[in-house]
Amino acid sequence: MARVKVIFVCQTCGAVHPRWMGKCTECEEWNTIVEEQAEQEGAHLRPAIVAAAEPVAVTDGTHISPERLSTGVGECDRVLGGGIVAGSLTLVGGDPGIGKSTLMLQISHHVAQRGGRVLYVTGEESFNQARLRADRLGTLHDNLMLLTESNVSVAARHIRSDQYCFVVIDSIQSVYTSQLPAVPGSVGQVRECANEFLRLAKGEQVPIFLVGHVTKEGVIAGPRLLEHLVDTVLYFEGENKQSLRILRSVKNRYGSTNEIGVFEMRDTGLNEVTNPSALFLNERPEGVSGSVVIPSVEGTRPLLVEVQALVGDAHAGSPRRTVTGMNPNRISLLLAVLEKRAGLHFADRDVFVNVAGGVRLDEPAADLAAALALVSSFRERPLAPHLVAFGEVGLAGEIRAVNMARQRVVEAGKFGFRRCILPKGCMKDVEIPGVEVWPVSELAQAIELALQF
Ligand SMILES: Nc1ncnc2c1ncn2[C@@H]1O[C@H](COP(=O)(O)OP(=O)(O)O)[C@@H](O)[C@H]1O
Ligand SMILES: [Mg+2]
Structure with a gap:
């Protein structure tokens, strides 16, 4: 029987090491290295993100500014640089319980209300849990489809076969691809699944938001390596006990970074604070x-x-x-x-x-x-x-x-x-x-x- 090859991967930066060590030599974090099964040979030979394209002159005027879809939340639109860009992949990071699912649901509802079909893939919660939250937030809508699934290929099949305007994956740590033996949330899985969603977003021209939990200060659990893969990185921050929440863009291929959006968390959901100076x-x-x-x-x-x-x-x-x-x-x-x-x-x-x-x-x-x-x-x-x-x-x-x-x-x-x-x-x-x-x-x-x- 062939021996399964194991590698040692840093959960913070994704660096691969030949043996286990206490401190990652790449990001210098302690106790972040875990053992994982290596991907099978040839597995890295993945299809291109989009089907082979022809070179186009940079002066070609047919692709001027990207089309943007409003989230219906002014603060969020500004952080994104004016709305959601078709075919973009966005990572929304934040501590557990900070309100990521709430924000995603509210955005999904706005898009659904404007007549766009939305697919909300929840690998973390049951249909009932997700529905209860949608009910509490007043975000029930026929155009908002819930999919309780954590297998990426099933989600991908739905995204390909139906016309969706907007897709949310809640969360990237809870989904898996059966091509890898590793458990969901491991570095290999998170990276591979995110890659699959990147191909989907570009191939189907549908904007996809990936929710990612932060475990330590400023680090999305598992890989920070998603930051360079995605088009936009948003962090949702705030003190859990206080109601103030700040949405911050730290990377944006379609807008300026360091924009912030300010929200207040209520039991009916997140409310925009359009005048934060007054609040502070x-x-x-x-x-x-x-x-x-x-x-x-x-x-x-x-x-x-x-x-x-x-x-x-x-x-x-x-x-x-x-x-x-x-x-x-x-x-x-x-x-x-x-x-x-x-x-x-x-x-x-x-x-x-x-x-x-x-x-x-x-x-x-x-x-x-x-x-x-x-x-x-x-x-x-x-x-x-x-x-x-x-x-x-x-x-x-x-x-x-x-x-x-x-x-x-x-x-x-x-x-x-x-x-x-x-x-x-x-x-x-x-x-x-x-x-x-x-x-x-x-x-x-x-x-x-x-x-x-
Ligand atoms: N039944 C409820 N009534 C009022 N607020 C609630 C209720 N359930 C959850 N919340 C609020 O929503 C927050 C969880 O938001 P959620 O969007 O699930 O966070 P995340 O997805 O980032 O883990 C909780 O911290 C709490 O403040
Ligand atoms: Mg959640």
């Missing part, structure tokens, strides 16, 4: 030290977010540094700059930094707001009223220019902020009626202006 500023305390609002930019959209800092006496041992919503290394850097350039000593102080509303601020423009929040709490003095601040802080304490300054000031003005501290290098085009701009080139100058009252 909702419970902001007035006249309290350690709170600064930054007009941040996510994708193309400005968003007002509150950064909070609390600086207190450290009691025992080494002082604490707890940061949520920002990069802790960035905060350490800001503390060092404040110490050196503004003479504030944090060595015997506990420092807590938090971004309100479960938002993540990853852009350097948030530096200045975080630094001012730290100083404000350190000195126990609130900032000047109606003030926002943005800018990157350099190691020499210089304030560096950031992009989209005008949009930031406009957003601040829209919400009644009347003063804005910004980098000197951002002074072009920022005269907005009702908002006073205070250009700064150094951190010390920004602190003086912000705490002047």
